[in-house]
Amino acid sequence: MRTAEPLPLEAALEEARANRDRLWKYCEALAVGNTRARLTGPADPETLWREHVLDCAAALPLLPQEGRVVDVGTGGGLPGVVWAICRPGLSISLLDSVSRKCIALQGIVDSLGLRNVTVVCLRSEELAGKDREGFDIAAARAVTAAGPLAELLSPLAAVGGTLLAFKGPRVHEELDAVGEKWSRLGLGDPVLYPYPLDGKERVIVRWPKVKPTPAAFPRNPAMLERKPWWR
Numbered sequence: 001m002r003t004a005e006p007l008p009l010e011a012a013l014e015e016a017r018a019n020r021d022r023l024w025k026y027c028e029a030l031a032v033g034n035t036r037a038r039l040t041g042p043a044d045p046e047t048l049w050r051e052h053v054l055d056c057a058a059a060l061p062l063l064p065q066e067g068r069v070v071d072v073g074t075g076g077g078l079p080g081v082v083w084a085i086c087r088p089g090l091s092i093s094l095l096d097s098v099s100r101k102c103i104a105l106q107g108i109v110d111s112l113g114l115r116n117v118t119v120v121c122l123r124s125e126e127l128a129g130k131d132r133e134g135f136d137i138a139a140a141r142a143v144t145a146a147g148p149l150a151e152l153l154s155p156l157a158a159v160g161g162t163l164l165a166f167k168g169p170r171v172h173e174e175l176d177a178v179g180e181k182w183s184r185l186g187l188g189d190p191v192l193y194p195y196p197l198d199g200k201e202r203v204i205v206r207w208p209k210v211k212p213t214p215a216a217f218p219r220n221p222a223m224l225e226r227k228p229w230w231r
Helices: 009-018 020-037 045-057 080-086 099-112 124-130 146-153 171-178 221-226
Strands: 067-072 090-096 117-121 135-141 157-167 191-197 200-208
Touching (some): 020 045, 080 090, 090 124
Parallel strands (some): 090 117
Antiparallel strands (some): 191 200
16 A cells, blocks of 8 residues: 555645536425435535535546446446536446435436436446456445455456545544555555545545456355455
């Protein structure tokens, strides 16, 4: 594990501001969706913009201009919709297993006219069975701890691809629990990209996918916490 240089946050936020009109429409649609399906939490566009959209935009310097991306446990489309708007060359799958969220999210995607987005209503292990190692980037925000999350994401990322996870103040504790065993999932060592936003220190963790993930992963979701893969 190593810490990279801080993300060029101002450049990322400028990219978001350049797309503000469409991103603001997304905030408005998500605010309505939150009152119906509890997609994310806040129900006012300003809070969604400040605490969620700009946070998702912080990762833009780590993204390619083109490629396939899967956003696991997307909820209301964060970060996938933000990335789709700012990087129209990306093909983004928004993955969630809760049908009411998928229905609401599809309505948001349709209202925004996002042709580079697909809503996929499956569990991550089901998608891994259908499209294993088919994505250039497998990402997640506010899903679970780093160890279990890597098990969910790694079977989806192609060799040569990347895993990205938005994490908070417990990131070092989560990574230390796994130690140096990431290669069991076909991953290289994690790299941390810190960035300050809205008065808080945040971090994006990036793992390179260096070899195929063993067929045994991902396991049944009940095993994720009960029997950690690294023990």
